Amino acid sequence: xxxxxxxxxxxxxxxxxxxxxxxxxxxxxxxxxxxxxxxxxxxxxxxxxxxxxxxxxxxxxxxxxxxxxxxxxxxxxxxxxxxxxxxxxxxxxxxxxxxxxxxxxxxxxxxxxxxxxxxxxxxxxxxxxxxxxxxxxxxxxxxxxxxxxxxxxxxxxxxxxxxx
Numbered sequence: 715x716x717x718x719x720x721x722x723x724x725x726x727x728x729x730x731x732x733x734x735x736x737x738x739x740x741x742x743x744x745x746x747x748x749x750x751x752x753x754x755x756x757x758x759x760x761x762x763x764x765x766x767x768x769x770x771x772x773x774x775x776x777x778x779x780x781x782x783x784x785x786x787x788x789x790x791x792x793x794x795x796x797x798x799x800x801x802x803x804x805x806x807x808x809x810x811x812x813x814x815x816x817x818x819x820x821x822x823x824x825x826x827x828x829x830x831x832x833x834x835x836x837x838x839x840x841x842x843x844x845x846x847x848x849x850x851x852x853x854x855x856x857x858x859x860x861x862x863x864x865x866x867x868x869x870x871x872x873x874x875x876x877x878x
Contacts, residue, residue: 717778717795720865721758723833724776724797728756731825737772737814740804740855754803754818768856771804772818779862783869793867794839802858812848815857819846823861839864 732754739749754772761770777798785791801819805811823846830838838844842864849858 717781717867718758719833720795720797720836720867721776721778723836724799725756725758727825727829727832728774728776728799728822729753731822732774732818735814735818735821737803737818738805740768740771742769754801767802768804771802771856772814773802774818774822775800775802791869793869794842795865795867797863797865799861799863800858801860802856804856806855808854811855811857815848815859819848819859819861826863835868837866839866 735753736751737754738751741748752772754774755770757770757773757775759775759777761767761773761775763769777800778795779798780796781794782796783791783793799822801815801822803811803814803818805814823844826838826844827840830840832838845862847860849860
């Protein structure tokens with residue numbers, strides 16, 4: 715029921731939603747041949763190497779950015795987490811790259827809106843909305859965007875002191 719588990723479930727969900735979208739991979743200096751196109755890798759919180767943001771494309775990165783636990787007067791406590799999901803793809807063709815990014819993001823978005831609950835315990839908070847942004851910067855041949863989602867999480871049960 716922790717935020718770590720939420721990230722694990724989001725990774726599984728992302729792989730299930732996008733594993734059939736095969737995209738090009740940029741050739742690196744150490745590559746002897748052009749790399750095979752593949753589905754996006756999925757990461758939690760950070761890339762394995764922060765200097766590899768372009769080397770890892772295509773990828774999806776899920777990050778917890780905020781968490782909130784509240785108990786309004788007279789109501790049960792509730793918990794939520796805000797997740798930033800970053801999408802990055804590579805293409806030598808700028809139009810194709812932009813469309814590839816849009817396709818990857820849309821596939822994820824549509825599956826989220828259809829299922830709403832992941833891992834049988836985390837619910838997408840549609841009252842908070844699902845925001846998306848395709849970065850307008852000219853970063854070709856890399857194309858990136860992000861989504862921000864809020865998740866209702868199971869609340870932590872209190873231990874009641876014996877003397878109360």
